[in-house]
Amino acid sequence: MISREENARMTLTGAAMPAGKLMRLYxxxxxxxxxxAGPRPVKAVRLMDQDLVLFRDEAGRLGLLDRDCPHRGADLAYGRREHGGLRCPFHGWLFDVEGKCLQMPAEPPDSRYCERIRQGAYPVRERNGVIFAYLGAGAPPAFPDFDCFIAPASHCFAFKGHMECNWLQALEVGIDPAHASFLHRFEEDESTETGYGRQFRAASIDSNIPMTTLLRExxxxxxxxxxxxxxxxxxxxxxxxxxxTHLRVTNLLFPNAFxxxxxxxxxxxxxHVPVDDGSNYWYAMFTSFGQPVDKDEMRRQRLxxxxxxxxxxRLNRANHWGYDSExxxxxxxxxxxxxxxxxxxxxxxxQGAIADRTREHLGTSDKAIIAYRRLLLRSIAQAEAGETPLMVLDAAAASGITGPAAxxxxxxxxxxxxxxxEVDRKRRSNASWAKSAA
Structure with missing residues (x-):
């Protein structure tokens, strides 16, 4: 049974919250x-209850800054991208990707005040179409050698989608193997030859049985x-x-991926990444071990x-998610x-903005949910105690975290x-870029 206190510890990700402190380690x-893309690569973003501005400077370097100008709090998302940084339109203060103040054009020419001002800035890295940020203190961890990070760009496609709910209940769907036989059940089967880019429309490996048939029956x-x-x-x-036997192998990547x-x-x-406590974005990286991904088709389908x-x-609570009783x-x-x-x-x-887990009655099929929550609460306690939780990796450890098989x-x-x-080994042996899975 999850208490109200535990539910809050797991779900709230503001900078001062226990889960927020943990999530900022990754x-x-x-x-x-x-x-x-486009002529003005500047974008306002919100991540774990923090308002930020993401941009590329003229040299192509990525920067992520606190959104409020340190002068008088104006919105840097409307800044001018010029002269090696982002300039506030209010008084012209200019900041580079590291948060260093480069210019204060309204101050006296001999003023050195600029040297004392730093805007909040955060490390950012791009991996196969996704831009990652690190909001924690100290040096960021190393990226593991997951398939989605080491595959060539031709074999990986990235997309995202918004959800009006807390990140945790969204993540828990992805690690719930039982729901697919019900939530995603179709009463008719399409040809597996026409299922490119759509989940559960292909056949299992070593069979021609549609996944829709297996899940339904x-x-x-x-x-x-x-x-x-x-x-x-x-x-x-x-x-x-x-x-x-039909075998489905899936994985929870701690703390918030699968x-x-x-x-x-x-x-x-x-x-599943918190925007704030009541909404999240899912970011998906589709990785192919065979032919290059048809990115145009994948994007067309999702748009x-x-x-x-x-x-x-387009389908959401306002239009009842497209529900049709017939x-x-x-x-x-x-x-x-x-x-x-x-x-x-x-x-x-x-389930609401934040699911009330005190009202749940979990069953045997929820064992992955139970195991993950235990791991999450234990890791939050480790972070609070100053210990290093799972998957906060140095470079040596990160190179040994590969795959995983799915x-x-x-x-x-x-x-x-x-x-x-053995199935995983054979598939990897046919992909020139793939490493053996951990």
Whole structure:
């Protein structure tokens, strides 16, 4: 049972909050690189209850600054990008990507006041289309050698979407293996040949059975959760017969990401990043072990639901997530169309801005949720005690955190434990860029 105090410890991510202090020990996605395209690469962003401005200077360097000018608090998101930094339009103070004040043009020419002013600035790094920020104190951790970070740009596609709810309930959907048989159930199966770019429309590895069939007809999985160097590994089995078992391998990347399969050759690494306590963005990196990703098609599909420039969904609470009772009776379990992002949106947002976990009654199928919450609370306590939590990595440790493996596959009922690592090994051996998985 989760108490109100524990719920607050896990969900609130302001700078003074326990979970906020923990989350600031890690790199967090803050924008897509695409959002800085165009003639003025300056963007207001909000991350974990902090208002910031992200920009590229004329040399292409990324900067992330506190949004309020340290002079009199004017909004730097409206700043002029010039002369090696971002200039406040109010009095012309100019700041570079490190927060150093370069100019105070209204001050006397011999004034050295500029040397004493520093704007809050934060490290930023770009990885395969996602810009990450570090809001913590001291040096940031190293990036692990996850597949989505080391794959060539041609084999990775990044996208995002907005959700009107707390980050934790959104993340917990991604580490819940049981929900897919219900929330994402379709009463009809499409050809797996036309499922590119859409989750649960492909076939499992070593079969031609559509994932929609497997999820619909085998709704009672056996779930095993085990600790891993990166967080948690989830092994979900659906017994087909005495000889064959469907195996789904997914992963929790601590603290707020997961890796799941998309198709036989593609995986999804997805973060749920707090904007504030009542909203979050998901950032997904789609990584291919086979052919280069068709980025134009992937983007076209997702822009059918999400509107620019804020990546907010067209289907939401205001229009009941597109709910149709006749469709629910005859075609889908939810009655909310065939895009699983809408299903997840409803499941998360309908719990309220912050889910009241004191009212839950968890079952056996929730063992991954339970394991993650224990890990999260333990890590918050470690951070409070000044200890180093899981996945705060130095360069040596980061190079050993690879993969991880994620797949849907039809394997043997007896010997499945050896089957899935071999499937992963074969897939990686055919990808010139891939490392063996941790």
């Amino acid at each position: 790199w967090q996605p803050v924008a897509l690189a695409d959002e800085l 085998y709704p009672r999985p056996k779930i095993d959760v085990e600790p891993a160097p990166f967080g948690l590994r989830l092994l979900t089995r659906r017994l087909l017969n005495e000889r064959q 890796v799941i399969p998309m198709s036989a050759e593609m995986t999804i690494t997805q973060w 059918e639901l999400y509107e620019l420039p804020d990546y907010k969904p 469709e629910q009776r005859t075609r889908t379990f939810t009655g909310m169309g065939f895009d699983i992002n809408v299903h997840d949106q409803w499941a998360c947002e309908s 797949m849907d596959a039809i394997g043997p009922t007896e010997g499945w434990e050896a089957y899935w690592p």
